[in-house]
Amino acid sequence: MDINSYSTWLEIDLNAIRHNVAYIKDLTGVEVMAVIKANGYGHGARPAAQAAVQGGATWCGVARIEEALALRRAGIACKLVVLGYTPPSKIPEAIDQQIVVSLIDPELTHSYFEFARINGGILKAHVKVETGMGRLGMLPKDVLPFVKSLRGGPISVEGIFTHFAQADDPDSDYTRKQIRVFNQLLVELESAGLKPPVVHAANSAAVFNYPEAHYNLVRPGNAIFGMSPSQQTPLGPEFKPALMWKARLISVRGYPAGSGISYGSKYITSAQERIGVMPIGYGDGFRRIDNQEVLVDGKRVKVVGRVCMDQCMLQLDAVPGAKVGDEVVLIGTQGSETISVDEVAARWSTINYEVVCGLADRLPRIYLE
């Protein structure tokens, strides 16, 4: 692919994903489920899944059945789990495509049961247990009778899992309590001879902070893309960020003092100024806020004036050599300067997850091997 033919693009380093997955696998010593929902956290679901599998992931986790089906259609053959809600009418496709669904409540499971019976075949499932996330899942006290009731039917319970609400706090009594509740349930299931073989709980933060919750499968998303789970749980230097966001200057022009720049003319040049245009705006997932910076010629330059849907303007006085066609870095490194996805997230008053998930589909993704 010819990068010169793009005015903006995402560069995604598949080796970084392979490396990060392999590192987590080594660190934990258990199987890895790469969580690649929301288009692989914006990195592209299929290439991310493929790289994760090459790095040693034996499972991929998604939020919706449509995501799982798209991965199957794209030839991803590993074990696939839908971690969220699956509509009952999709159960036949889940069975046909060997997609594991999550059982989040008894009534819904009953509908799955009906669809599975009519379709024929066995639906593979993991029971989701609500231990304190306050989101989805069976209450611990209901799980044993529930699992018992499924014996001999068309739903095969192959796994059980829970999700942590505060695992990014390395010293969280709340998480320890969630682990205790989950462990207690596992003991009950074991005594009744009903413990499912696959047990998982750890998102990226818990991979690092709660090794006692690794069980026999961990479930990281953010860390496989080289992003820190939170400020309290920064990734070490052994992790490699997988994504850079780049663009080219498409115009560079001198404006006399007193010129208005962009909608509302909120920025007025105070002297003769060199203003560049980069072809990125809120239509690409770049926030429409003030005081943003990007890199040009290895230096930080300011975004000036309102961010438009498809363009925004840069103050280029600090980089007198900058010219049309030069590379701009919004996320990533240029020379000795870096703008991390965490810096952008802080600027946008959000978390790095939201930054990458918001990268628009229209941004070309260039995959580096």
Ligand SMILES: Cc1ncc(COP(=O)(O)O)c(C=O)c1O
């Ligand atoms: C159920 C579940 N497991 C695992 C993950 C992965 O979390 P993280 O990206 O923090 O590793 C998520 C992400 O939100 C999730 O919803």
